[in-house]
Amino acid sequence: MELFNFAFGPYPQRLNIYLAEKRPKDVAVTIYEAPDKFAGVPPPEVKTLTPMGSLPILRDADGTVIGQSLAILEYIEDRVPEPDMRGNTPAERAQVRQFMHMFDEALTFFALWARHGSRLGHGVVRSSREVAEICAGRYFARLREIDRMMTGSLFLAGERVTIADCVAIATLQYANDFYAVPIPPGCIDLQQWFDRFSLRPSATRPPYPEEQRAKAYGLMEQTEIFA
Secondary structure, eight states, rough: EEEEEESSSHHHHHHHHHHHHHHHHTOOEEEESSSSSTTSSSOHHEEEESOOOOOOOOOOOOOOOOHHHHHHHHHHHHHHHHHHOOOOHHHHHHHHHHHHHHHHHHHHHHHHHHHHHHGGGTTTBBBOOHHHHEEEEEEEEHHHHHHHHSOOOTTTTBSSOOOOHHHHHHHHHHHHHHHHHOOOOTTTTHHHHHHHHHGGHHHHHHOOOHHHHHHSOHHHHHHHHOO
C-alpha cells in the first residue's frame, strides 16, 4: 500500500498519528510539506488518482484507490488487523465509530467557522458572521457532548489507543495549535485526555506554514466568538 499525504492539517494528521501508533509494515508513505500548484506539489499523477484531487490518498497494489481519511483508516485496519485499533467486539467497535464520527462532525463545523470567519479565508470564500456563529456554537456543543460521553478511561474508547483517538487528537490539536481555539471550559475529561495524549510521540506538533498560521491564529478574537 502507498499513502500520499501532507505534513499538517486535520485530515492528513489523522493518518500521520495513526501510522505512528500502529506502525504497519506494508504501508509506504510519501509526505509533502504543503500543497504548491506552481511547483507541482503534489504531482499531477497523484492528484488525479481521485476525482477530489486532495490528500490523503491511499493506493493499494491491486489498484484500489481511497481518497477519504476515515475510509483509509478503516481500510488499513481491515488489511492489517494487528495491532487492533478498532475494537475486538461489536460494542467496542461501535463505541470507536461513535467517537470517530462525532469528532468528524465537530471538525466540519470548525472548518466552516474558520473558513468563513478567519483572516485565512479572506479572498477565498465569502466571509459570513452568521455561518461563523452557527458553526462555532455547534463545534463547542459537540465537544461538550463528547465530554459527557467519556467514562474516565485512559483512551476515548477504553484502555488502549484506537483510531478514534487519532481522529480526535488531530482535530483538537489543529484547532488549538493553528487557530488558538482551546477545548471549551468545563470539558474536564476531554481536556485531561487531550493533555495526556498530546505527550505521546505520535502527537508531536507538525510543522505549520507560519505565514498561514499567523492569519489563522486567534480565531475567537477575530470572530468575537468564545466558548
